[in-house]
Amino acid sequence: MSAGPAHRLEDxxxxxxxxxxxxRRFYAHGGRVIGVLGATVPTELITAAGMFPLRLVGDPxxxxxxxDAYMEPVREGYLRAIVEKLLAGDYxxxxxxxxxxxxxxLLQFYYLVEHIRTTEPELRLPALHxxxxxxxxxxxxxxxxxxxxxxLRTRLGGIAGAxxxxxxxxxxxxxxxxxxxxxxxxxxxxxxxxxxxSGTTALRLAGCGQVLPVDALAALIAEAVTHHETIVPGxxxxxxxxxxEHDGFYRAVEATGATIVADDHDWGETLYETPxxxxxxPMQALVAHCMxxxxxxxxxxxxxxxxEFIARVRDAAVDGVIFALEAHDDTLGWDYPAQKRALEAxxxxxxxxxxxxxxxxxxxxxxxxxxxxxxxxx
Amino acid sequence: xxxxxxxxxxxxxxxxxxxxAATARARDKQKSWFKDFQHRAIxxxxxxxxxxxxxxxxxxxxxxxxxxxxxxxxxxxxxKRLSPHYFDLMDRLGYHHDLPRYLSLPMMTxxxxxxxxxxxGGLPRPALILDRLRGDYAQRITAQWAGAFDCPAFxxxxxxxxxxxxxxxxxxxxxxxxxxESHRLDYQVEQIEALIGFSEGVLGRKLNRDTLAEEMxxxxxxxxxxxxxxxxxxKARPCPVALPDQLTNVMAATWxxxxxxxxxxxxxxxxxxxxxxxxxxxxxxxxxxxxxxxNTGLWFNTGFYRxxxxxxxxxxxxxxxxxxxxxxxxxxxxxxxxxxxxxxxISMNEQLHLPPWMAGWILEQAEAFGAHGAVMLTPQGDRxxxxxxxxxxxxxxxxxxxxxxxxxxxxxxxxxxxxxxxxQVGAFIDTxxxx
Ligand code: SF4
Ligand code: SF4
Numbered sequence: 001m002s003a004g005p006a007h008r009l010e011d012x013x014x015x016x017x018x019x020x021x022x023x024r025r026f027y028a029h030g031g032r033v034i035g036v037l038g039a040t041v042p043t044e045l046i047t048a049a050g051m052f053p054l055r056l057v058g059d060p061x062x063x064x065x066x067x068d069a070y071m072e073p074v075r076e077g078y079l080r081a082i083v084e085k086l087l088a089g090d091y092x093x094x095x096x097x098x099x100x101x102x103x104x105x106l107l108q109f110y111y112l113v114e115h116i117r118t119t120e121p122e123l124r125l126p127a128l129h130x131x132x133x134x135x136x137x138x139x140x141x142x143x144x145x146x147x148x149x150x151x152l153r154t155r156l157g158g159i160a161g162a163x164x165x166x167x168x169x170x171x172x173x174x175x176x177x178x179x180x181x182x183x184x185x186x187x188x189x190x191x192x193x194x195x196x197x198s199g200t201t202a203l204r205l206a207g208c209g210q211v212l213p214v215d216a217l218a219a220l221i222a223e224a225v226t227h228h229e230t231i232v233p234g235x236x237x238x239x240x241x242x243x244x245e246h247d248g249f250y251r252a253v254e255a256t257g258a259t260i261v262a263d264d265h266d267w268g269e270t271l272y273e274t275p276x277x278x279x280x281x282p283m284q285a286l287v288a289h290c291m292x293x294x295x296x297x298x299x300x301x302x303x304x305x306x307x308e309f310i311a312r313v314r315d316a317a318v319d320g321v322i323f324a325l326e327a328h329d330d331t332l333g334w335d336y337p338a339q340k341r342a343l344e345a346x347x348x349x350x351x352x353x354x355x356x357x358x359x360x361x362x363x364x365x366x367x368x369x370x371x372x373x374x375x376x377x378x
Numbered sequence: 379x380x381x382x383x384x385x386x387x388x389x390x391x392x393x394x395x396x397x398x399a400a401t402a403r404a405r406d407k408q409k410s411w412f413k414d415f416q417h418r419a420i421x422x423x424x425x426x427x428x429x430x431x432x433x434x435x436x437x438x439x440x441x442x443x444x445x446x447x448x449x450x451x452x453x454x455x456x457x458k459r460l461s462p463h464y465f466d467l468m469d470r471l472g473y474h475h476d477l478p479r480y481l482s483l484p485m486m487t488x489x490x491x492x493x494x495x496x497x498x499g500g501l502p503r504p505a506l507i508l509d510r511l512r513g514d515y516a517q518r519i520t521a522q523w524a525g526a527f528d529c530p531a532f533x534x535x536x537x538x539x540x541x542x543x544x545x546x547x548x549x550x551x552x553x554x555x556x557x558x559e560s561h562r563l564d565y566q567v568e569q570i571e572a573l574i575g576f577s578e579g580v581l582g583r584k585l586n587r588d589t590l591a592e593e594m595x596x597x598x599x600x601x602x603x604x605x606x607x608x609x610x611x612x613k614a615r616p617c618p619v620a621l622p623d624q625l626t627n628v629m630a631a632t633w634x635x636x637x638x639x640x641x642x643x644x645x646x647x648x649x650x651x652x653x654x655x656x657x658x659x660x661x662x663x664x665x666x667x668x669x670x671x672x673n674t675g676l677w678f679n680t681g682f683y684r685x686x687x688x689x690x691x692x693x694x695x696x697x698x699x700x701x702x703x704x705x706x707x708x709x710x711x712x713x714x715x716x717x718x719x720x721x722x723x724i725s726m727n728e729q730l731h732l733p734p735w736m737a738g739w740i741l742e743q744a745e746a747f748g749a750h751g752a753v754m755l756t757p758q759g760d761r762x763x764x765x766x767x768x769x770x771x772x773x774x775x776x777x778x779x780x781x782x783x784x785x786x787x788x789x790x791x792x793x794x795x796x797x798x799x800x801x802q803v804g805a806f807i808d809t810x811x812x813x
Contacts, residue, residue, distance in 0.1 A: 069772070
């Protein structure tokens, strides 16, 4: 895949603001673009097939006029927003959308959209592929996931017009791992005292990585490591919880004088944390990585996931953690009491913000954040 | 279908006067089941299992191991009006308000550590908690509950159906290998084998696979009788059996599935319905409108199902419990009971809750029962139960079946506003359900 035009650091904000532009350019030049949802699709396979993996993102400004006819209001905001775009015909340039089974919401998205696609063919929705990623830590589950990943590989090869070789997969893993290591240098720079990169910039860069060809990401990161933002020392925060698909929440937090030096959700630094690594069996390495090392609410066991969280809190010398949970959260809230206790045990403050809207940040949230940061600054 | 019918003998007697004799026997069975459980597991400390409602109980039945479902204990807590006490505890422990609370009530009795308060003195430590990982949160509750008990948990993962053929119920009994997709069944069998090995270890008992096979055949036999009962009720005008009777009888057979009792019970249930049909007996002498009840049952207020007979001549004739046992549980097999068992629970929730499976099945029932409308109950603040309801509702409406959606809390009976709910259903019958 050609890396396209080189990006410069100043481009981060604009790439982030229009996260489909690069893929549309690729498509306009005759390339094939594969949409993915969530953080657990093995995009390395798409890269290996010479195609463009594009993580889909909703647009809060577009509302839900179309999707409301199909989706209950309690569904995940980002999924309602993506269905809105699907129904509006935004995704005609995709050859396929890969939906991983890494949350119930995603699985239900697959069934819903597949139903609309087959009963309303005039909408011409792109084809969907369910990647049935299961995450129980058993040998038989890993064998099951391996078979599902081979199916995905075959389907992608069919779209690309040629089977995907082991060698191509190994090369793609190496490229993605190089970008992951590069992102590690960004993480190190947000951890310094004072931080050299704001949380908002780090979030945008992490987001760019989901919508750029992997080589372009590596180049952008190489630029970013030389970048230095002047950050007035303030409380060091971590954002944890529901996906932060847009930067509004980060901007609101950092406007109070705090800096987000770490995060733990599926649009943040944890996307790039663990490399897949070299392996004689690259498919198997990808299986293990998708099952255990990509952000997902179904990772098991929870104690191991929580231990990683606390290690990150310590590593980043965090003063406070903001748990931000979307409205109608039925999942992450179960983890919170134990996580809060673990934070208390190491003397780290936290605040729980529930009922967060995908569409906007309400006044109460703004006030709660400001109060929390003020107390930390004392 | 306003056939002139004999007035109901219930007319001047108590509301429950038209109850089937089988219903009393089903209730007795549930009582004796509980006595047995209480004696063995609570008093004698025999190893027992807590299992998810949709999971292969058959294995433990065949091993003669006492088993309760977390949902059963939740319903007891709710029925004893103890939910508010445990909600307070959840608040104090930091579980936020949006969380669906029904499944966590049993865990709260354990975290509370107050046996005086908990129904039956609280559940003792089980040998094992078995969970099936539908949704994203049951695994969390189970892990924390097992932690509080200091007992092992076993998780059955849920491989996903990739294609939803429209008429699952025509394939689910004999053509299930094709319906549920072989790769999923292969995996499910591996999981069940692992569960058997694990359970034999912690329970110190061996599963006799011949016993399991016999049980599986008996489930099919009881399921055939449930199908007969369903067909009798569907065809009869007026409706011969009230919905609460249908629920009690079929649920008792479902929970005791595999036993000879369940087969015998379903047979006597069918015979009693047949007698009523033969004499033209109807539960409502003034039957004009026939309704389906969709989704969650109203366990704490089954009288609601009958509240529109006198006022509107409207009878609830069907809910999924009427024939889910016959359509969903029966799995015929030649030589591999384990694979048939795998097929039973693998898509249970999808069949009941996923469009197009849910909508297709309900339309089939609407036709068979000659229904004029449907009332759909959606639990409030419960994302998992809400998924798919919108498209199901619109599909049914498009197909010509009027649907009223009611939204209510399922965990706190105090929040059920009976007058308002009756008003909504009454208005729905008046304006949209024309016989
Ligand atoms: S209308 Fe129905 S409920 Fe009312 S008295 Fe007649 S039979 Fe009984
Ligand atoms: S009705 Fe649905 S949610 Fe309730 S136990 Fe049955 S399958 Fe589960």
